[in-house]
Amino acid sequence: MEQNNKKTTTHSIGIYLWIWGLLFVFSTFSYLVDWYNFQGLLRWSLIIFFMLLKAGLIMAIFMHLYWERWAIVNVLLWPMTAIGVFIGIMALESEYTFLTRTLFFVIGG
Amino acid sequence: MSEIDISKLPKGGKGFMHDFAADQTIFKGVPWGKAMMWIFLLSDTFIFSCFLISLMTARGSATAEWPYPSEVFGLTMFGVEVPLLLIAIMTFVLITSSGTMALAVKYGYEKNRKMCAWLILATAVGGLTFVGMQAFEWSKLIFHDGVRPWGNPFGAEQFGAFFFMITGFHGTHVSIGVIFLFIFARKTFRGDFDTGRRGYFTSMKSDYKAIEILGLYWHFVDLVWVFIFAFFYLW
Numbered sequence: 001m002e003q004n005n006k007k008t009t010t011h012s013i014g015i016y017l018w019i020w021g022l023l024f025v026f027s028t029f030s031y032l033v034d035w036y037n038f039q040g041l042l043r044w045s046l047i048i049f050f051m052l053l054k055a056g057l058i059m060a061i062f063m064h065l066y067w068e069r070w071a072i073v074n075v076l077l078w079p080m081t082a083i084g085v086f087i088g089i090m091a092l093e094s095e096y097t098f099l100t101r102t103l104f105f106v107i108g109g
Numbered sequence: 110m111s112e113i114d115i116s117k118l119p120k121g122g123k124g125f126m127h128d129f130a131a132d133q134t135i136f137k138g139v140p141w142g143k144a145m146m147w148i149f150l151l152s153d154t155f156i157f158s159c160f161l162i163s164l165m166t167a168r169g170s171a172t173a174e175w176p177y178p179s180e181v182f183g184l185t186m187f188g189v190e191v192p193l194l195l196i197a198i199m200t201f202v203l204i205t206s207s208g209t210m211a212l213a214v215k216y217g218y219e220k221n222r223k224m225c226a227w228l229i230l231a232t233a234v235g236g237l238t239f240v241g242m243q244a245f246e247w248s249k250l251i252f253h254d255g256v257r258p259w260g261n262p263f264g265a266e267q268f269g270a271f272f273f274m275i276t277g278f279h280g281t282h283v284s285i286g287v288i289f290l291f292i293f294a295r296k297t298f299r300g301d302f303d304t305g306r307r308g309y310f311t312s313m314k315s316d317y318k319a320i321e322i323l324g325l326y327w328h329f330v331d332l333v334w335v336f337i338f339a340f341f342y343l344w
Contacts, residue, residue, distance in 0.1 A: 010218045020208035027204060027338075031197045034179050034343055044344070051339035055332055062211045062328045064321070069115065070125035072136045072144070076151055083158045090162050094169030101172050 011067075019061045026050045026057075113137050146322045150329045153282075157333050160275050161340050167267045168344075176263030178342045181254075182246070196342050199242050200334065203283075206235025207331040214324040217302070217317035225320065226297035232327060233290035236283050243280050247273075275341055282330050293323055 030050040033043055060066040065073055115138035119127050128135050136144045168175050179192040186194065213228035250256040250272070254263075258270040296302065297320070305314040 010215055013212065013215065016208065016211045016215065020204070020211070023204045023207075024201065027197075027200050030339065030343060031193065031200075034192055037179075047339045047343045051335055054335045058207065058328055058332050058335070062207060062331075063325055068139070069118075069128060069137060070121055071128035072139055072147065074125060075136075076147060079151060079155075083155070083162075086158070087162055087165070090166045091169065094166040097166075097170035098172065101170065105172060 015061060019057050022057060023054055026054050030054075140318050140322075142318065142322050143325065146325050150325065153329065153333075157278070157336070160271075160278065161336060164271050164275065164340065167271060168265070171265040171267060173265040175265045176261065176268045178344075181250075181263055182342060193342055195242060195246055196338065199239055199246075200338055202235055202239050202242070203331050203334050206232045206239070207328055209235065210324045210327045214321045217297075217320040220303070220317065222297060222300060222303060225317070226294055229290055229294040229297055229320070229323075233287050233294055236287040236290060236327075236330075240280060240283050240287060243276065243283075247276075272341070275337060279330070279333055279337055282333070286327050286330050289323060290327070293320065 027050075030047060033046045033050075038046060065076070113134075118124055118137060128137055131137075139147075182194075182196050183190055183192045184194040185191070209228045209231040213225050213232060216225040216228060255261065256263075256269045256272065258273055260266045261269045296306075296308075296315075299306070301308075302315060302317045302319065305316070307314055
């Protein structure tokens, strides 16, 4: 049992320190996006890029998902598509609300 | 509990089919506590997603100017206006505590009791520092800037409600995590996971797997902060 644990769950300290360092670097980069005051599409794509990189590293290495069997990985990651769909629906919804509000303020009720 | 030697099972897509078709436990080699923690974290993901999606909806539909977080959360240090300074420091503190937690899990599985316990304690202190800085941030916004859930001096009125709700809910998670980290640090120092001493609440024996499960929760708190940092503070 102990043997089994050793094989499946402990990794050299190096990989954790590397990921730790990378998370620091990526956080610095996403902070620099604000520091240099990037705007528009560049800002948003950079923010999302570094966010997903950091999230991926935390989940894969710190939370050990990289070493888990596909059964649990799939059960955890597929529901995220529902969140993606929800984001799409609500983005449309907010644009519609913005439109009706603008119309209300310009034309009146 | 009988252990399954997962190294003998098929891996990848084949393993996925094998595990789901086996008419047995699906999550092979995953202790039940870990599976339940993951399922809890999945449901928590949906809660935080709902908050952040609501933020997107409110911000996208607000006709008033949305307050610019870079300025709202900026601090003046030595006469220089630094944007998001406190938030950046909080981010680094939380990542650091996530790193010490990852190492605590590693040393736990290696049965290095002392090292594991000190690292859990370091994680707890990191979490406490984070909560402390958040308390400072809240009091600055409430007492100095006059931000309220129903209004603020910077712009769109919805801003305050979202700020308090999202960072408050995350801060609650951090606080609960800190409490459990201190409890687990004590349990580890005492050697509960080596002697199989029964827990106060659960009256069940435990081992170092419990630290990995606690670690999952703590990394999740860090993970959520990555998204809050991106969508609330940077956007």
